[in-house]
Amino acid sequence: MPTDPSPLPADRTPRPRPRAALAAVAAVGLLALTGCGTETAAPATPRAAPAGEGRSIRATQVAHVTDPHEATGQTLLEGPLLDEDGDLYVVDVTAPAGKPKVISVDPATGRHKGVYTDNTGAYTSAQRSPYDGRLYLSDYHGSVVSIEPDGSDRRTFFSGEVDGSPMNLDDIAFDDEGDLYVSDLHGMKPGEATGRIVRIDRDGAKATVLADGLAHPNGVVFDPALRGLWISELAENTISYLRLDAGKTAVTSQHEAIHVNAGVAQTDSIAVDADGNLYQALHGRPAMAVYSPDGERLATVEIPAKAVEGLESATNVAITPGGTKAYMTVSGPAGGHVFAFTAPGRGIRQSNGG
Template identity: 80%
Template sequence: MTAHRTPHPGPALAILALGGLLALTGCGTQAAATTAASASRPEPSGEGRTIRATQIAHVTDPHEATGRTLLEGPVLAEDGDLYVVDVTAPAGEPKVLSVDLATGKSEGVYTDRTGAYTSAQISPYDGRLYLTDYTGSIVSIEPDGSDPRTFFSGEVDGSATNLDDIAFDDEGNLYVSDLHGMKPGEAKGRIVRIDRDGEKSTVLADGLAHPNGVMFDPKLHGLWISELAENTVSYLLLDADKTAVTSQHEAIHVDAGVAQTDSIAVDADGNLYQALHGRPAMAVYSPNGERLATVEIPANAAKGLESATNVAITPGGKKAYMTVSGPDGGYVFRFTALAEGIRQSNGG
C-alpha cells in the first residue's frame, strides 16, 4: 500500500475547520434537540437484547495538533482490509487508514493538507474509495491511496456545503447528507443527490435538523436518514429514477439520553444499525421501528470512549466492525450482526 499521499500544496484546513468539527461531533447541538413535537412522542419500549462487542484494533491516539481523534466510515475492501477515516487528523498525519482484521495492525493509506474527511464509501460503479470532506468537497482515491481526484466541490443551489455521509445507488450516483452550517437551533440541513459524473447536484430534502446518517433500504426504494439534533430516523421514499422524494415521514425516535444519532447501516433483512454519538453503542431497529438490540462495548473500555460512529457488516456474513472513539483513542470493535451484510451495510 502507498502511505500518506499528498495531492496538492496549500494551508492546512483541518485545523481551521475544527470549530465546525466540534459541532459535527455533537458539541453545542443539544439546544435544538427538544421540540414540542419530540416532547409529544411516545416513549419506546426498551433497548432490546444486548449484543456484546469485542475490541480488535487500537487504530489512533488523540492528535497533539487537534486534541482529539475521531474514526468514521468503516468500509471493507475486496482484499479483506477495513478502511477508516480519522476526521480530525491534521495535515501530514494519516487521514485514511487500513486495518488488518487478523492482526489488528493499521497503516496510513492517504493524507493531504486540506481535507477533514467524515466518511468513506466504495463506489459500485468504479470501485474507488470516496471520501466526504466536511469543508465542502468529495475526493476519490484508489484503495491503495493513489490517484487522488476531486470528484465534487462547490455550492449546491447557491449554498456552501458541510458534507457528512454517503450512500450509493447501483448505478454509482451519490446521496450525501449536508449538515449545512450546523448552528444550534437551526434546521437547514439537506440530503443532496450527485450524479456519478459529479456534474449535477440536486437537493432531495431540506429543512433538516443536522442530517448525519444516510443509507438505502435493501431494495433501494428509499433512504433512511438520521437527524442529529432531533434524535430521529426518517424514511424518504424516492421515485423510480431516484431523483425526487415522493414521500417523507419520521419513522423512529431514538431514545438516546445525552447521545445523538450518527451514521446508519442496513443489513440484508432491512434492520437499521443506528450509531450513537455521545455513547459508545449502537441501537438496532427493525424496518418497522421495533428496538431489537443495543450493541455495547465492555464497561472497562467504555470509560475512555465516547462515541460509536458507524459500522461495516461483512457482505454475505454477520461479522460487523464498529468504529469507536474518545479520549483514549480510536478503536475498532467486532460484534455479530442480526443478519448478513450487503452493500448498504458497508461504509457510508
C-alpha cells in the first residue's frame, strides 16, 4: 500500500481545527468505524452510575489533544501507550493525510506534539513490541506498520489477505516473544458475525486465524499469565476468553465470560492490570467499566459531569507500569482528550497500549 510517510518536526503541536460536516470522512475510508462503533452514539448526559456498576472512579482531564478535522469532521484518539520516560503516545484514527496520526503527550503539562504522519493510514491502535522496542500501529485498511518512537524508519510489518479475506484491523496484543495478536473487524456489516482474531508471527511471515465468526471483535489482550486472550465483541457487548495452547498458536477453549450492560454504548478496547482486572472501554459513553477476572463489576470510570458535553466515547487506557496512575483516551465533537484516574490495580505490559 503506497504511502508518503514523514515524521513531523519535533516542535510541531497539533493545532485546533474547525468543525466540519461528516461527509468528508470518506477521505479516510471510515465513518465511526473504530474507537470503534458501528454508528456514532448520541452525546452522553451526566448521570450517576446505575446499580450494578460498582463504585464510581472520577477521572480528571490532563490534555486536550485534538479537535475535529476539517477534512473528516471527526477526531478519535486511541491506543494510549506510555514510554519509559512517562510520555504518552496516542493515535488519531480519523486524522487526514498529512495531519498528525501519532501524537506524543506529556501528561504532566498536557503539551503534545505530532511525531508521525502519512497519506493513507487510519491507525486504530499502538503497541510497543517486547522484541524490538518499536511502535506497532494497526491500520484499519489491513496492514500493520512499525516506526521508531520518534516517528522515523517506517516499515510495513504485515499487509494483505488472511485465508483469502482482507482484514480491517483494530487492536494489537503481543506475547513475550513478540508475536502479534490482532482483532479483525472484517468489514463490520450490521448483523454479520465474520470478525476474526489473527496471530502474526514476529517476523511477519505467517498469519493464522485463531478464532472467527465473531461479532466485530475490537479489544484483544492477554491475561497476566499469558495463558489466554480476553476479547471484546463490539456488536454483542460481550467479553470472551480464549484459552490458548502452550505455543499460543491455537485456541483450546472459548467462552463468553461477561455481558456488558452498556445501554446505547458498545464494548471498545480492553486492558488488564496485574491483578487480572479488566478495563472495558465504552464507545458511545465517555466511561470505562472495570471487572474482576471473575466477572464482578468493580467500578465505572467516569469523567466529571461538567466535562461530559461533547465527549461521546472512551476508547482505551494505559496504566503506568508498576503503578496505578492511568490515562484514558476520550473523544467526541468537543475533540480528543486524555483523562487521568487511579486504577484499582497496578499496570503491566497488558495495560499499556493496544
